[in-house]
Amino acid sequence: MNAAWASRRVDKNVMLSWKVAQTSLAGRNRVDDLIAELSGLGIQNEKRQYYAPFGVRLSGLPGTTPFDVYGMERVVWLEPLRRALSSLALGVSSTYFKQNTPTIRGVPVSALKTFANDLVGLSRHPLILSSIDDEVTVPQAVLEEVEESFTVEGTPDSVVEAARILLSSTDAGNAISIRATAARVMAFNADRLTAAIDLYCAGSAIGKPANVLLPSDISVLAHCIAVALHESERSGMNHEMYLHVDTDAVRDAARARASYAIGVCERALEKGCKVVSLPELCAVLCHK
Secondary structure, X not given: OHHHHHOOEOOHHHHHOOOOOOOOOOOXXXXXXXXHHHHOOOXXXXXXXXXXXXXXXXXXXXXXXXXXXXXXXXXXXXXXXXXXXHHHHXXXXXXXXXXXXXXXXXXXXXOOOOOOOOOOHHXXXXXXXXXXXXXXXXXXXXXXXXOOOOOOOOOOOOHHHHHHHHHHOOOHHHHHHHHHHHHHHHHHHHHHHHHHHHHHHHHOOOOOOEEEEOOOHHHHHHHHHHHHHHHHHOOOOOOOEEEEOOOHHHHHHHHHHHHHHHHHHHHHHHOOOOEEEHHHHHHHHOOO
């Protein structure tokens, strides 16, 4: 784990100032010591920044492709997702006290808007995770509030029938664009939060609870997807997590999304569908 995060750290000036120790700690060699220092895991009072390309797992080195579209094909198991939605999203809180310092903090970012946040330097990049002490800061894409104006009565009998309905509607193209944008936002946020959970778990004591502060209802669902991904790809979750949002309106919207998503998972599980791809899942769950 130290080597995985050492290969992703991008604090150039700090890393260049380090020197290889002439002696090693008991039970370790100097290479292990250097890797541990490079990773920065567990260091206090020092900001660390890590490059986490989209779709890249910790089991491999970060490649040259910043947004790996093939990484979208990671799969999500529906039972862990259903549990995460039931325990986390339905219990999301809008009452957040300052003494509950966020240990994972989602910060809204957008190419079109400027948000009030404290991100500076590399931290403003959408593929950079920042950490200081026990807090991990993770960028979260923002979904513009646009209502879909296209609805279909009933369920089409076939793909051909669905295509005919879409082609005959003047509003279908705009509705598809809105849905695709929402799905991309959810998938991006889920991927970012998966990396943030990995970083938090790597640098924190096993069993230490995490307060997760998120900027939107779609980020709450994305976090549940991230928990399900982490649980299946990392053989379980060793940290309790508590979700928080800023307002009652966001809390209520997140709980409504969660209830819808739980119903989707339960219906799929009843029909024998246990696992889906991340794009397929986001295309369904992004619907309000």
